[in-house]
Amino acid sequence: MSEEKVLSFEEAFSRLEQIVRRLESGEANLDESLRLFEEGVKLARVCSSRLDAAEGKIQQLLEKPDGTVEEVPFELPGTESS
Amino acid sequence: MAEVEHQQLGASGLGPLGERPVLTVSELTQAVKETLELDARFQNILVRGEISNFKHHTSGHMYFTLKDEKSRLKCVMFRSHNARLRFRPEDGLKVIAGGRLGVYEVAGEYQLYVEELYPEGLGALHLAFEQLKAKLQAEGLFDPARKRPLPGLPRTVGIVTSPTGAAIRDMVSVLRRRFPNVNILLAPAIVQGDAGPPSVIRALELLNWRDDVDVIIVGRGGGSLEELWTFNDEGVARAIAASRIPVISAVGHETDFTIADFVADRRAPTPSAAAEIAVPERAKLLQDVRDQEERLRLAIQKRIRQLRESLGYLTRSTALTRPLDRIHQLRQVLDELVYRAEATFRHGLESRRRRLEALAGKLDGLSPLGTLARGYAICRVAATGQVVTRASQVRPGERLKVRLKEGELLCKALGAENGIDQPSLPME
Known part of the structure; x- marks a missing residue:
């Protein structure tokens, strides 16, 4: 579980590819196959969660006269068609 | 002329200064x-x-x-x-x-x-450009070893540019198309004129103070050498080099190179191109993951099929000494597989779980327990547990255990009916 936290998408995906190759080779015994399968499904889930991690916010930083920095939503000028 | 004056001086001599003024x-x-x-x-x-x-x-x-x-x-x-x-x-x-x-x-x-x-x-700007380039190059600021790799999957892209130019519009549009849920954080900056350099430097600073920005795009749309001058400023170049976060430069159109381009971790010819470099296509990555998942599923199904086949083989080969034990053992492995697979599939992969259950069902049909349900029994010598397949294996009076679908009978052999070397032993 803690492993999932540190894995980046690329790391998880490349490990997933390895596992699929190993499993497809038929060289793994039953017990290893089970472990690989489980790990593979977990990694696929990690990959998906990495792709879902960002929230799609568009913000801008504004510096106020008192020196503090504020984060406010940014809207592209002239794109408020909806 | 000089000679004439000299002669005149000589003629009048160095005598009395006369009426001439002395300064x-x-x-x-x-x-x-x-x-x-x-x-x-x-x-x-x-x-x-x-x-x-x-x-x-x-x-x-x-x-x-x-x-x-x-x-x-x-x-x-x-x-x-x-x-x-x-x-x-x-x-x-x-x-x-x-x-x-x-x-x-x-x-x-x-x-x-x-x-x-x-x-x-050369024009002054051109010369200045060459001079600064030579200076920073000598300092090693363009060294390929200094270039940092960009994150493969940034969660937040920081952008330093004008909030009103075409550049920000292009970048936001490309970023959203490729990765709809990526976060965009704009640090607005003035990107031309004398106010440009301090403004860009400040914006880079602001983004570097954040802990959620994975990559920075700094740039503006195309323009004259004069208009792009902010990105040929020494301070801006040094701020890019000092950035803790990898920087993609995106200044002007294809042909315009700036000092910022040389010092950035990655140079993009246009703001749109920078956005393409900054984020991957989410849809493609998602498809890649699904493809791998599918292959994973097919591979494990193949493994289950193999297991089922070997189980069927064992069920038929009653010649093995303790077939039930072996079958139980394999069933246990299969149960474990089904259990673990169920746990694994719990997250929205219901259909695959059902396939596994169906496979387990077929397996049940092949189990000797299914045979028992149809009225057959397994007879074993009570003392040794040996399965009895011939009457000659049993002596009269010997105790037998008979396994039914439900429960077991304890019996005593009375005689054999079709034995060759033993008399018939009707059961008691």
């Missing part, structure tokens, strides 16, 4: 100064020459000599004038200097007070 050095110098400085011809002149003895004094003033093949001209360019120079004057540089001629009384020297300085040949 002090200061008076003479002052008179020369006035003559020179009141002459409009010397007050707004352009002089072509080569710089030598260049000194940039700690006071900020610049002192140098302009020379050609025959003559030398002392020059001074005060800080107030040289502060706006976009290139560094240096020895050997051919220039055109503009200013006024004056006299420095202390040394009794006339000199050119330079107010404008232009390199000959």
Whole structure:
């Protein structure tokens, strides 16, 4: 579980590819196959969660006269068609 | 002429000074100064020459000599004038200097007070560009080893550019198309004119103070060399080099190279191209993951099929000494597989779980327990547990255990009915 936290998408995906190759080779015994399968499904889930991690916010930083920095939503000028 | 004057001096001798006035050095110098400085011809002149003895004094003033093949001209360019120079004057540089001629009384020297300085040949901006490029290159700021890899999957992309230009619109549009849920954090900056460099430097700072920005795009749309000058500024170049977060430069159109491009971790020819470099296509990655998941599923199904086949084989080969034990063992492995797979599939992969259950169902049909349900029984010698397949294995009076679908009978053999070497033993 803690492993999932540190894995980046690329790391998880490349490990997933390895596992699929190993499993497809038929060289793994039953017990290893089970472990690989489980790990593979977990990694696929990690990959998906990495792709879902960002929230799609568009913000801008504004510096106020008192020196503090504020984060406010940014809207592209002239794109408020909806 | 000089000779004539000399003769005249000689004729009158060095005798009595007579009526001729005697000036002090200061008076003479002052008179020369006035003559020179009141002459409009010397007050707004352009002089072509080569710089030598260049000194940039700690006071900020610049002192140098302009020379050609025959003559030398002392020059001074005060800080107030040289502060706006976009290139560094240096020895050997051919220039055109503009200013006024004056006299420095202390040394009794006339000199050119330079107010404008232009390199000959290359334009000033171009020269400045080449000079800064050479300087930073010598410092190793363009070293490929300094370039940091970009994150493969940034969660937040920081952008330094004008909030109103076409560049931000292009970048946001490309980022959203490729990765709809990526976060975008704009640090608005002025990207042309004298206010440009400090503004861009500040924006880079603000983004670097954040802990959620994975990559920064700094840039603007295309323009003239003058308009792009912010990105040829030394301070901006150093701020990019100092950025903790990897930086993609995105200035102008394809052909415009800036100092920022050389020092950035990655150079993009346009803001749109920078956005493409910054984020991958989410849909493609998602498909890649699904493809791998599908292959994973097919591979494990193949493994289950193999298991099922070997289980079927074992079920039929009753010749093995303890077939039930072996079958139980395999069933247990299969149960474990189904259990673990169920746990694994719990997250929205329901259909695959159902397939596994169906497979487990088929397996049940092949199990001897299914046979028992149809009314068959398994008979074993009570003492040894050996399965009885021939009457000759049992002596009269021997105790037997008979396994039914539900429960077991304890029996005693009375005799054999079709035995060859034993009499019939009807069961009691």
